[in-house]
Every structure is written in C-alpha cells, then in structure tokens.
Amino acid sequence: MEAEKIISIDTKHYKENISRRNLAEKIFNVILLISVLFGLLMLTVLIIDIAVGGIAWVRPELFENYHSRKPENAGMKSAIAGSIIVILLTGLFSFPVGVGAAIYLEEYAPKNRLTDFINLNINNLAGVPSIVYGMLGLVVFGRMFGLFSKDSWFVNLFNIPIESGATGGWKFFLFDIPWLEIHLPFGRSMVAGALTMSLLILPIVIIASREAIRAVPPSIREGGYALGTTKWHVIGTLVLPIAFPGILTGMILSLSRAIGETAPLIIMGAFTYVPFLPKTVWDQFTVIPIQIYNWITLPQPEYRVHLAAAGILVLLVILFLMNGIAIYLRKKFEIKW
C-alpha cells in the first residue's frame, strides 16, 4: 500500500444524523405493519361478512339434507361427504408419487440438462391454471381418450364387454378380488376427480418435499454411509424421518388448496345436484365449492346469500382444521437438534 494514500480522518467529516435515521426506521416499521394488517383486515372482513349472512343457516339440516327446492330444507350432505372422500383419495394418490419423485430428483437424478429441464417444468406446472388440469383430467381419466367407448378400435380389437348407459364402460374386479372393483374409463367418478386433483397438487407436493429433503444436513448422510450403509437405507432410515414433518406440512397445505378447487371438477363433470351419499369411489359426486357455486347462481336470496355463506363457513372450518392438523403433526414429528 502506498503511504501517501493513507489519510487521517477527522470525525467532523461524519454526519451521523442518528435522529433522522431512527425516524426512517420507524416509518419503515409502520409500513411493514400496515402490510400485515391489510391482509388480516381483509380476512376479518370476509369472515364477519360471511358469518353475518350464514351463521344462522349453519344448522343440522345443512349436514343432514341434500339440496332441496325449499331453502329451509336445503343442505349439503353429499357435498361434504364428496369433498372429504375426494381429498382423502387425492392424498392417497399424490403422497407416494410426489414423495417418490422428490426423492428421485433430490437424491438419485444425475445433474444434467434433462434434470434441469424437469426442474424448470415442475416449477412451471405449479403455475398452470387449474382449469387446464380439469381438461387434461377429463381426457385422460374421465374419457381415457375414448378407448372404452362402444365400437372403438380398442374395444373391438380385444372384444371388451362394454356396458351401455351413462356410466357405461368396462367393469371388472382386479385379480378377481371383490372389493377391488375397477371401472374403465373413470368417468365422472370420485377416482377421476381425485386423480385430477392429484395432478394439480403434485408440483407443489414435489417442491415442498424436495425442500424438506434438501434441508437434511449432508453430514448426516455421510455419517450413515461411513457405517456401511446403502444409499436407499440412508434415505429410508435417516433422510426421510428427518424430512417427514416438512413433507407432511407441504402435503396438507396442498390438500387445503385442492379442497377449495372448483374449476377442474366442473370440467370433469362433477354434478351440482347429487341426492345420495356415494357408496363406492366409482360413484358420481359433488364437492362443497361446487355446491356453493350452485347456490350462488340461484335467484332466491336464501340460497344466494345465506346458504352460500353457510357453505363457505363449513369450507373455512374444514380448511382451518386441516391447517391445524398440519401444525400439530409438524410439532409431533419435529426432530430436536
């Protein structure tokens, strides 16, 4: 260093201006607080508005009855049952596939252009509008490209016994086990709806699971390998148990998103009026958001305002319950370092 470049600094050259910097700090704090309050305020307004219109209509009939032409008798029993079963099925389908994909991408996939491309597109898929998934689900699961319709080349080629009627198609028992009934195509059944919902939430499940897996420290993996352990064993006994709370949280939060989805199921042909409870997963169904949507489109204010609001209240309670379960499970399985 050149000696003549070193200057002696007079403290008078500093204009510290502490009070002004503190003021800026306070202003910034207030701005941040306002942003938080804005979100909270909107949620409160929404809940109060809905509760005022609907709380009186959350009554036993809402859970005991089906939709009725008389508002005082109308309920949403089939929609509640439909929502719960579809969400359970969605979880059942998307958990193994999503976690499996996350493990592969995080632990096994080689780093090359193909995996970069896959990573990019998983993020893109998370942003695809849900109605697009509805159309995909309709073609792939609902109709199966028309392969099982009467007189299709496929049916003629293999001489498949096709039933006629609205819910027609090919029905059989897988491996001849009575409770493993399969309907092809899936049609307007809950299976079709749940598979479409699974497609919808898979990108989120995969992204959340990958983040949970990536958060497991590499030193834990090394410790496992150093004891003479195979890769799968390290993943199964060390990585996954540590990542599990994070995976579970991501899973339940994406299911909370799925339970509020309407568009893909409308495209899939879920009915608005289902006056029976589903007996099997192959039955037709409706879900709470569709029921709400249906009521809002009716002209009478009892449906349009009060019953719709009551339906939203039920949906919100289910949502809060699911998020509560997510928090509980995360605490329960959390690993203390």
Place this chain on the structure above:
Amino acid sequence: MNLTSNIQSYSINFHDDATIINANQLNIYYSGKLTVENFNLQVPKNKITALIGPSGCGKSSVIRSFNRMNDIIPGFSLEGKIIYKGKNIYSSREDPVRIRRQIGMVFQKPNPFPKSIYENVAFGARVNKYQGNLDELVESSLIQAALWDEVKDKLKESAYALSGGQQQRLCIARAIAVSPDILLMDEPASALDPVATLKIEELMWELKDKYTIVVVTHNMQQASRVSDYTAFMSLDREKIEDRIGVLVEFDETTKLFTNPKLKETEDYITGRFG
C-alpha cells in the same frame, strides 16, 4: 530418497505384514482437475498415522479415498490403487458398502443422528444385521469410546443433549460398533475445546491396540502428541498455481518432528511456512 516427477519426497518402507493399507500412485481428480498427485503411503497396522500439511493440500481427499467416501461426491475420480487386505478397494469387484463397514470414519464436525444415544450406536449394527446381543454391543462400544460412564443412565435420550466432545466420542462409539479394522479420523478434534480435544487424543491411544488409526490434523502439536508416524503433505512447489497436493515426507513422528529429512518439512514444522 526418491525423485518422482521432479518432486523431492522421502518415505520409510515397511514389511508388507506390518501394513494394512497401501496407497499406490494415487492421482485424485475432482471434475477432471488434478488435486493430489502420485501419492504413495504405507499405513502401518495398529499404529496411529497422522496426515499433516497446509490447508488445501489434499489431506482430506486422501483420507476420504481410503474408505471410498469420495464416491458420493459428484465429479470425483481416482487413478492408482489402494490395497487393503491384498485387494484393491477401487477394483470394480469391491463393494464400497462393505469397505466402509471395515474402514470406519469419524468426521470433523460431530454428526450424531437425530436419534437416541442407544440408537446411534446400534444403527450400524442393525444395518449390517448384527446377530449378537445388541445391548452388550452398545455398552462395549460406549466403554471403548470412554463415554459409558457419562451416558449409561440416559441411553434413551437424544444424542443432541450431549456436549460437542461427548457427541464426537459417541460418533467414535458408533464407528467401532460395526467392528472395523481401521478408523479414519478427519480432523476429529478441530471443532472441540482443548479439554475435549485431550480426551479424544487419550482415546485414540487406547484404541490403537484394536484398530489402526489414520488421523488428519491441522494441529502439528496434536500430530506430535498422538501419532506414531506422520506424513507431511504439501502443495507441489513446481506448479504452485495448480494447487496439486503431494506427499513430501513420511517418517516416524519423533524423527519427522526432530530431524526432518527435507527442508520443506522443516520449514513447515518450525512455522516458517503454512
């Protein structure tokens, strides 16, 4: 003294029966870049061999090659042979999973699993289907690691309730629970305070009757206190820009520290370099 590729180096030779690992002309690459060149070392059985040298000279790369831990690093490749029990551990017939059971490793930062103390020690035994009494194995391993008295009443508690030094001894217990021949220790005490460090060093002395120990250390005092033999590694001075690690001198620890054969070693141990 021998001259290979213009590098002056000195090393002693053992009778084959007295050694357990023979590293033979190792070249280590990461993503095609040469990191350690022409490394030869005979590790004597039931002794403590220390690897010392300045940062970035490839000590860790070498020790992690001895049990194929580097295999999990993408881009790693190795030329040459590492002979263990008459077999090249890098031959395609050898399974790294079995080699790592026989050649254990303790890491720089204590890395117990987020499980109980008991389960940490039992982990490797369970994986490798240990047929004996697991409780006895856990107790014996913890006694050997000089940790039993401190933890015998809290075996079911989380390993993270232990102090750093205790965690590191737990990791040693975990490593010896799968009855390895060799313990590789990659700077096992560098994250610990002086008292815990001393305990680890005493432990290493006790363990060398049963196990061969190779220890990487930054700390020359530690190497001189604890090891029987010392290998000094450094960067190749001819190609200093390429940062290629080479073995400079390998000798009995007392000789290397009191009467080094090469000036480069002397400069390092007297603190003129590194």
